[in-house]
Amino acid sequence: MKMTKFLMAMIAASVMGFSSQAVASGGGAALEHANIDVTDQEQLRRGLTVFTDVCMGCHSAKYLTYGGLMRYPELGLTREAVDELRGDKSLMDGMKSDLSVEDAVVSYGKAPPDLSLVVPGRRGGADYVYSLLIGYEADPEGKVPDGNWNKVFPGNRIAMPDPLSWLDHDADETAELTQQAEDVSAFLAFIADPHQNTRRAIGCWVMGFLLLLTLVLWRLKVEVWKDIKH
Amino acid sequence: MLDKIMKTQLFAWIDKRTDAGAIIKSQLTEYPAPKNLNYMWNFGSLALLVLVLQILTGIFLVMYYKPSAEATFGGFSVAFDSVERIMRDVNFGWLIRYMHAVGASMFFVVVYMHIGRGLYYGSFKAPRELLWIIGVVILLIMQGSAFFGYLLPWGQMSFWGAVVITNLFGAIPVLGEYIGQVLVGGFAVGDPTLNRFFSLHYLFPLLLAAIVGGHIHALHVVHSSNPEGIDLHKPEETIPFHPYYTIKDAFGVAFFLLFYCYIVFFNPQMGGYFIEVDNYVPANNLQTPAHIAPVWYLTPWYTILRSFESKLLGVAAMGASLGILFVLPFLCRSAVRSARYRPVYQIMVIMFFIDVIVLGYCGHSSPTATLKVVGQIATAYYFLFFVSLPFLPKFEKTKPVPEGI
Numbered sequence: 001m002k003m004t005k006f007l008m009a010m011i012a013a014s015v016m017g018f019s020s021q022a023v024a025s026g027g028g029a030a031l032e033h034a035n036i037d038v039t040d041q042e043q044l045r046r047g048l049t050v051f052t053d054v055c056m057g058c059h060s061a062k063y064l065t066y067g068g069l070m071r072y073p074e075l076g077l078t079r080e081a082v083d084e085l086r087g088d089k090s091l092m093d094g095m096k097s098d099l100s101v102e103d104a105v106v107s108y109g110k111a112p113p114d115l116s117l118v119v120p121g122r123r124g125g126a127d128y129v130y131s132l133l134i135g136y137e138a139d140p141e142g143k144v145p146d147g148n149w150n151k152v153f154p155g156n157r158i159a160m161p162d163p164l165s166w167l168d169h170d171a172d173e174t175a176e177l178t179q180q181a182e183d184v185s186a187f188l189a190f191i192a193d194p195h196q197n198t199r200r201a202i203g204c205w206v207m208g209f210l211l212l213l214t215l216v217l218w219r220l221k222v223e224v225w226k227d228i229k230h
Numbered sequence: 231m232l233d234k235i236m237k238t239q240l241f242a243w244i245d246k247r248t249d250a251g252a253i254i255k256s257q258l259t260e261y262p263a264p265k266n267l268n269y270m271w272n273f274g275s276l277a278l279l280v281l282v283l284q285i286l287t288g289i290f291l292v293m294y295y296k297p298s299a300e301a302t303f304g305g306f307s308v309a310f311d312s313v314e315r316i317m318r319d320v321n322f323g324w325l326i327r328y329m330h331a332v333g334a335s336m337f338f339v340v341v342y343m344h345i346g347r348g349l350y351y352g353s354f355k356a357p358r359e360l361l362w363i364i365g366v367v368i369l370l371i372m373q374g375s376a377f378f379g380y381l382l383p384w385g386q387m388s389f390w391g392a393v394v395i396t397n398l399f400g401a402i403p404v405l406g407e408y409i410g411q412v413l414v415g416g417f418a419v420g421d422p423t424l425n426r427f428f429s430l431h432y433l434f435p436l437l438l439a440a441i442v443g444g445h446i447h448a449l450h451v452v453h454s455s456n457p458e459g460i461d462l463h464k465p466e467e468t469i470p471f472h473p474y475y476t477i478k479d480a481f482g483v484a485f486f487l488l489f490y491c492y493i494v495f496f497n498p499q500m501g502g503y504f505i506e507v508d509n510y511v512p513a514n515n516l517q518t519p520a521h522i523a524p525v526w527y528l529t530p531w532y533t534i535l536r537s538f539e540s541k542l543l544g545v546a547a548m549g550a551s552l553g554i555l556f557v558l559p560f561l562c563r564s565a566v567r568s569a570r571y572r573p574v575y576q577i578m579v580i581m582f583f584i585d586v587i588v589l590g591y592c593g594h595s596s597p598t599a600t601l602k603v604v605g606q607i608a609t610a611y612y613f614l615f616f617v618s619l620p621f622l623p624k625f626e627k628t629k630p631v632p633e634g635i
Contacts, residue, residue: 062304063314096303113511114304116314120499121510154520192510193317195324203495210491214484221481224473230266230635 029151034130036186039197044074047187050180052085052095054163055115058104062094063116064191072194108159119189126189128152133181136162232259232472257450262468263475264456266635270351271454272482273344279483280337281442285435287330294320297428299384299421299513306512309384309424328498334376335504336490338527341372350579352567353455359559361448366555368441373528375434378427380525385509390522392419392427398548401541418515459567460631467635521596529593530586536597537609547609554616561619564628571629575622582615 037043048069051061066086069077077085086093094116101111122128131152139149139156147161164177190196235241236251245251294316298308316323345365348354354362377395381388396419399410415422462468469475499505503526508519524532534551538544554561569576585608592605 060304062306063318068318094303111305114306117510120505121507123502123507193324195318199324199328199495203491206491206495207488210484210488214481214488217477217481217484221477224477228265228469228474 028154029131029135031124031127031131031152032134034126034182034185036126036130036182036189038186038190039074040186041074041076043183043186044190045077046180047183047185047190048075048077050184051115051187054180055184056095056097058097058099058108058112058160059115060094060096060112061116061188061191062096062114064095064194065092066095067091068191068194072190074190074194074197108161110159112160115188117192119185119192121192126185129188130181130185132158133164133184134166134178136166138167258472258476259470261450261471262462262465263454263471264462264635265467265469265474266456266458267454267475268457269482270343270347270457272479272486273340273347275479276340276482276486277337277344278442279486280333280340281435281438284330284333284337285439287326287333288432288435290326291316291330292432294323295382297382297424299424304512305514307384309382310512313383325494328494331505332490332494332498332500334379335500335525335527336493337372338376340486341369342527345369346583349582350569351455351457352459352562352564352569352572354559355459355562355567356559357452358448358455361445361452362559363556364441364445364448366552368438368445369555370552371434371438371441375431375438376525376527378431378434380509381424381427382431383509384424384513385506386511386513386517386519387506387508387522389419389513389515390508390519391524392423394522395524396423398535398541398545401545403542420515455567456635457568458570458632458635460633460635462635464634523594526590526594529591530589531593533589533593533605534609534612536593537602537606547613551609551612554613558616558619561616562622563620564623564626566628566631568631571631572622572626573629574626578615578618578622581611585611585615 066082066089069075069082069085070079070091082091097112099112104110104112119125119129124131132150135150135152136147137149137151138146144157146167148158149156150158164180166177166181169177193199232254236245236254241250294312296308296312300308302308302311313327316327318324320326348362348365377391381392392414396410396414399413400406402409411417413423413426414420415426456462493500493504499507506525511519523529531548531551535544535548538547564572564575566572569579588604588608589612592601592608595601
């Protein structure tokens with residue numbers, strides 16, 4: 001049939017256009033794959049600890065409220081645990097760092113970005129965050145001070161000084177540090193879209209229903225059209 | 231079922247006052263549709279479906295969205311915060327917003343297929359010229375609507391996309407600068423821009439709904455073309471729209487929803503094509519993103535724009551590339567409609583489809599010397615396709631067209 005030819009041309013053309021777009025930008029070394037699971041409560045809670053102990057020294061995640069830590073079943077913290085974390089802050093407050101923007105600019109030269117949406121907001125997503133955290137190396141040209149050279153950061157020179165102390169770590173610490181990097185990447189991937197697990201769960205039912213509906217309507221179409229010769 | 235409803239007393243009461251029965255007969259149960267339409271003819275009804283979905287989801291989003299660029303904690307804005315509030319705190323807000331964002335892209339997927347079908351089977355030719363022209367108006371309003379909508383989350387790509395596009399108007403001689411300032415609401419993209427784009431983003435879909443009504447009316451006057459591209463004279467060549475095409479369209483809708491819902495529920499960003507990565511970063515007028523590109527459905531025209539060294543020429547070419555669609559029915563002089571019976575046109579039009587996708591790819595990628603040349607060649611072919619159409623009948627040997635279907 002002629003229509004098949006037409007469709008084939010359209011499909012072939014789309015495949016050509018849509019293949020391989022994601023290319024690492026300037027300085028960016030190839031990304032490591034982060035082994036994360038945004039449904040794994042253990043991993044997300046470990047990630048939360050890394051976030052509050054390390055990241056929140058400078059970074060905020062203002063769209064995640066303290067109340068959210070209890071409300072999202074994926075995290076499922078108890079009221080007591082949340083009270084301990086929030087101190088005198090309200091449950092409605094976003095998780096904001098105590099470091100002021102002005103102080104951060106004085107210390108590091110720029111304002112630390114909010115991390116609520118860092119995973120969808122970077123090419124490579126969670127893999128990028130993970131690779132960045134374990135991407136600190138000594139500058140091969142010796143120009144950038146240690147702790148400010150990162151092999152995946154665009155342009156290599158990064159204002160954030162090696163948060164997990166990856167540089168010069170002992171071989172027996174590697175497993176622990178990569179685990180921390182993975183956990184916090186999972187946590188950040190989760191908080192960027194906290195309804196994502198619900199969304200996928202509902203999605204399965206929706207797809208099931210639509211498959212059935214499509215099948216029924218297809219048979220109905222064939223039935224209605226059975227006497228038409230064309 | 232329709233018969234049963236039409237026999238009720240209530241229907242008789244309404245019919246007496248509105249002539250509803252006659253309308254149903256002339257537009258549905260006795261509306262003649264060619265019996266050989268293939269599945270490429272499903273995209274019109276799908277476009278209507280997506281338009282309705284966009285308007286409905288949009289109405290609900292507006293209940294929570296706040297068009298203000300006023301800065302909030304962490305370099306965000308009131309507008310960005312309100313979008314995140316929809317995503318996180320509004321019940322099923324994430325669903326409505328993903329439906330709307332994915333719907334915008336799917337609208338273009340469906341409409342581009344619809345236009346491609348019209349091009350391939352020559353549906354734009356007499357007597358359907360005006361039907362096609364109304365369709366081009368719809369395309370332009372859609373593109374405007376999508377562009378205005380993309381500014382609303384006030385992310386980096388929203389902001390810089392608006393900066394690049396509104397700067398284009400500066401290239402127009404004499405009035406350009408003034409038009410640019412009116413559009414932006416000042417000397418640079420900012421809060422007033424967000425407010426007027428929001429207003430226009432609400433206005434344009436309403437225009438769209440009205441013009442789509444005109445498109446359908448025009449269709450129902452001249453009736454559908456068909457894959458053979460021939461005029462139908464015998465009654466046995468047509469079948470009533472209802473139930474035959476209502477059920478076929480319903481099946482098409484379910485099939486389409488499979489794809490749409492898969493994206494909405496499992497991959498709403500579509501790898502950065504439907505919701506761009508940079509738009510998760512709040513707008514910052516001091517920091518230009520490494521690579522500014524419009525959303526995929528506008529990139530073919532962006533490449534045409536970038537293919538010229540002179541900004542004015544680029545803008546003119548981009549305008550011409552869309553404007554030339556208006557005169558297509560008058561450029562194409564062949565007496566045969568369908569590409570099935572036009573061997574040269576068939577190759578040319580398939581190459582044209584590939585060409586538009588190449589243009590789109592070039593516009594989406596970071597500019598390199600090679601891609602620039604590829605984009606320029608693709609731009610040249612884009613115009614060559616249209617310009618050569620009037621001369622085609624002089625040497626194209628068309629195949630014999632069937633008498634009937």
